[in-house]
Amino acid sequence: MKIALFVTCLADTLFPDVGKATVALLERLGHDVEFPSAQTCCGQMHTNTGYQREALPLVRHHVKVFEPYDAVVAPSGSCVGSVRHQHAMVAAAAGDEALAARAEAVAARTYELSELLVDVLGVEDVGAYYPHRVTYHPTCHSLRMLRVDDKPLRLLRHVRGMTLMPLPEADQCCGFGGTFALKNADTSTAMLADKMRNVLDTGAEVVSAGDSSCLMHIGGGLSRLRSGTRTVHLAEILASTS
Structure with a gap:
């Protein structure tokens, strides 16, 4: 499965080990993971504070970057929630129905980490050891x-x-x-x-x-x-x- 890591702004800037751990885990389970370097903010901050017009270019860019992948995973329920519940809405509100349809397609392939592991990959025991x-x-x-x-x-x-x-x-x-x-x-x-x-x-x-x-x-x-x-x-x- 061709999986893209949507690392999120917070992981990229403050908690990079979270993104690295996500990749290491999925690769250990036998999957190819790519980091699309063109990715940016998904626009959640803008949308949540009422700046939908400013969020639109970010939604358009996000869709373009992640369309080629079979699955997109993010170590963040918050950002996955934005992709699933806001992106198509922002595009539709701007009158861009074509973008809204593309956003819905990408959203349907975007998963929070535990969702990807359990629902898509069908695994619950990932071989982890953590004595704490x-x-x-x-x-x-x-x-x-x-x-x-x-x-x-x-x-x-x-x-x-x-x-x-x-x-x-x-x-x-x-x-x-x-x-x-x-x-x-x-x-x-x-x-x-x-x-x-x-x-x-x-x-x-x-x-x-x-x-x-x-x-x-x-x-x-x-x-x-x-x-x-x-x-x-x-x-x-x-x-x-x-």
Whole structure:
């Protein structure tokens, strides 16, 4: 299968090891993965803040870059959610029905990592080894928009050496929400405090998730508490073999 890595802005600029782990994992499973170097921002930031006209060129470019591939994978429920639920809408709102149809076709082949592994490749045991106590935070976009359900947990349960610690109130938002954390700082901080308390109550060494943005938010809070609990992306755990 010809798979393209849609690395996302955050992974590309701040968390490159997440993109590298995604590639390493898929290649270990026997798949060819390409990184289209022409890729840019998918336009989620623009669309979410009401700048659909400015998002249109980004949607058009994204479709052009990723059309040739059998599947597109991103280590981010948030960005996959944008591709699936916003790209065709932005194109249609601009009156470009041809682009909207092409965007829908690309969106149908675009997957969050756990979706690709479980639903498309049909694998739950990826041969990972990670000897730590881990709790998993299901991010809002993956849980509510993509509805990945328990796919990440099914993958984590097969990781050798790992103890999976149930997270209380797991479905509650961590408070990040992109610009929400900036525009509603007090509310965001209160939500983060609840999430951190639940994480620490598990006794886990590591909190994992499928979105680097949420992990950045949670990790920042945990580091300020000097808790010793660290954040590790799902892709990095699944890619680990030693």
